[in-house]
Amino acid sequence: MYMRKKSLALNAFLNSFRSVLNILFPLITFPYVSRKLNVTGIGIYNFSNSIVSYFLLIAALGIGTYAVREGAKYRDNKKKIQQFSSEVFTINICSTIISYLLLFICLLIFSKLHNYISCILIFSLQIFFTTIGTEWIYQIYEDYTYITVRSIIFQIISIILLFVFVRSSHDFLKYAAITVFSAVGSNILNFIHARQYCKVHLVFHFNWKIHLIPILIIFGANIANMIYVNSDITLLGLMKNNYVVGIYSVSSKVYQIVKTLISAILIVTVPRLAMLFGKHRMKEYKNILVNLSNVLVLLALPASTGLFMLAREVVLIISGPNYLRSINSLQILCFAYIFSILAWILSDCVLIPAKREKYVLRSMSVSALLNIVINLLLIPSWNENAAAFSTVLAEMCMFVINYHYSKDLVKDVFVSKTLLHTFVSSVIGCIGIVVVCILCNYGFQSLIIKTIFSVIFSVIMYGAILILLKNKFAVSMMNKAKMILKDKL
Numbered sequence: 001m002y003m004r005k006k007s008l009a010l011n012a013f014l015n016s017f018r019s020v021l022n023i024l025f026p027l028i029t030f031p032y033v034s035r036k037l038n039v040t041g042i043g044i045y046n047f048s049n050s051i052v053s054y055f056l057l058i059a060a061l062g063i064g065t066y067a068v069r070e071g072a073k074y075r076d077n078k079k080k081i082q083q084f085s086s087e088v089f090t091i092n093i094c095s096t097i098i099s100y101l102l103l104f105i106c107l108l109i110f111s112k113l114h115n116y117i118s119c120i121l122i123f124s125l126q127i128f129f130t131t132i133g134t135e136w137i138y139q140i141y142e143d144y145t146y147i148t149v150r151s152i153i154f155q156i157i158s159i160i161l162l163f164v165f166v167r168s169s170h171d172f173l174k175y176a177a178i179t180v181f182s183a184v185g186s187n188i189l190n191f192i193h194a195r196q197y198c199k200v201h202l203v204f205h206f207n208w209k210i211h212l213i214p215i216l217i218i219f220g221a222n223i224a225n226m227i228y229v230n231s232d233i234t235l236l237g238l239m240k241n242n243y244v245v246g247i248y249s250v251s252s253k254v255y256q257i258v259k260t261l262i263s264a265i266l267i268v269t270v271p272r273l274a275m276l277f278g279k280h281r282m283k284e285y286k287n288i289l290v291n292l293s294n295v296l297v298l299l300a301l302p303a304s305t306g307l308f309m310l311a312r313e314v315v316l317i318i319s320g321p322n323y324l325r326s327i328n329s330l331q332i333l334c335f336a337y338i339f340s341i342l343a344w345i346l347s348d349c350v351l352i353p354a355k356r357e358k359y360v361l362r363s364m365s366v367s368a369l370l371n372i373v374i375n376l377l378l379i380p381s382w383n384e385n386a387a388a389f390s391t392v393l394a395e396m397c398m399f400v401i402n403y404h405y406s407k408d409l410v411k412d413v414f415v416s417k418t419l420l421h422t423f424v425s426s427v428i429g430c431i432g433i434v435v436v437c438i439l440c441n442y443g444f445q446s447l448i449i450k451t452i453f454s455v456i457f458s459v460i461m462y463g464a465i466l467i468l469l470k471n472k473f474a475v476s477m478m479n480k481a482k483m484i485l486k487d488k489l
Helices: 003-034 039-059 063-074 078-109 111-133 133-138 142-164 173-185 187-195 206-239 242-262 264-276 280-309 310-319 326-351 357-381 384-414 415-443 447-468 470-488
Strands: none
Touching: 003 280, 003 310, 003 357, 039 078, 039 111, 039 173, 039 206, 039 242, 039 384, 063 206, 078 133, 078 187, 078 206, 111 173, 111 357, 133 470, 142 187, 173 447, 206 242, 206 264, 206 357, 206 384, 206 470, 242 280, 242 310, 242 357, 242 384, 264 280, 264 415, 280 310, 280 326, 280 384, 280 447, 280 470, 310 447, 326 357, 326 384, 326 470, 357 384, 357 415, 447 470
16 A cells, blocks of 8 residues: 555656656747747748647547546456557557548648648658557556656757757758657657557457447547647638748747646646545535635736736747747737636536536537637738637637536535635736836846846735735745745754
8 A cells, every 4th residue: 555655646746747847848949949940930830730730639539548547447457458458559550540541631632731741741750659659558557657757868869959950940840850759759669668568469350339439539529629729820820821820839839838837736636626526525625626716816817917018028038039929919818818727627627527528528619619710700810819819719618618517516616705805816916916017127128137027026016915915825825835944944
């Protein structure tokens, strides 16, 4: 039992460490790449990647999620796990072949894609290597040590390759190749290394329906999510040009990085909430959900306000003056954070634990459709700002639908004096952030100094306002911080 607890703790740490690295590496590489490649090069890279991502999804189906869920039952039975893994791997190989066929047909039919063939083909290598990588086997056996160490090694090698080979605006193909190497280069090793758990091979005589039906249900949800996430860049590339895609890519990248940072606390809490709900320990479940919702509101609102006020500085620091046009779309995206985070809470912490996955699929599908329609209507006149605006509306739509299907479970959490007080006190605190950023803008000339002091003083001002307004969650976090510091000292 002790070893088991130790294993779970280690896995949690390794997963968290890997998540932090996945945030840090883009922060290291993107400023360099955005300066070395011109806006058009970044546009070609991101458009090509967005196209391949759809075919990567077709190849993957819902196999990873399904394999981990079902394979865990058989991991202590070598014969059964080997048979199960081989059957799932066979389905994956077939879906991969279909995916490549569809990709080549699209490349032949759509003339718009002809200018991107080289970059698309490079990115398409991910499809094959992801399939043979069988990463789900390692998840079944909870071998996060190998996954984490392998990821770190390949990411470090990729950064070195990036600085060595990507030196001019014409090196976007090299950048694409290095990205593929970073993402899936280790999957050949995976295929060999996974044999210590089970030896997968192609089999064709088995009941396909048993696996295909649940896989395709998961696939449906994945499609909606992919369309939802990638349609902006895809439609910008199809309807506009590489320059516009490159501009929006900066806004989108910054938006996703900040969103990942805000939601880090949510990701950690999801398993606990799922366990409590599954065991019908609703009082504990509600308490954690209340704390989580309030804390994330306290984080999301100031993050969006601060980023809105410092959008110019962030773009200049990360990408340079050539990308200043992306400021407007980044500022529009700031309005999406609060809806995105609340929608995420409702889907991952409420609907899925309550086995209402079909409603998550429904909300995601409606939001994806809305995103596409708004983009089609507004991109011709609003360019990248249309993509940002459609994202805000889609996130809002997802929140509303998720709340509709979960209000019987969480109405007392979301429609409460506690959350209202948190929201009001956070808004007042955000006014303080606006004042601080305006004063720092006039008080400092240096870009870096201005940004650093704006962030530091904003945090102090926001925290002070919350304490003065006696927000219990802010007071609780301050007391916990004091205790940690006291223990350290």
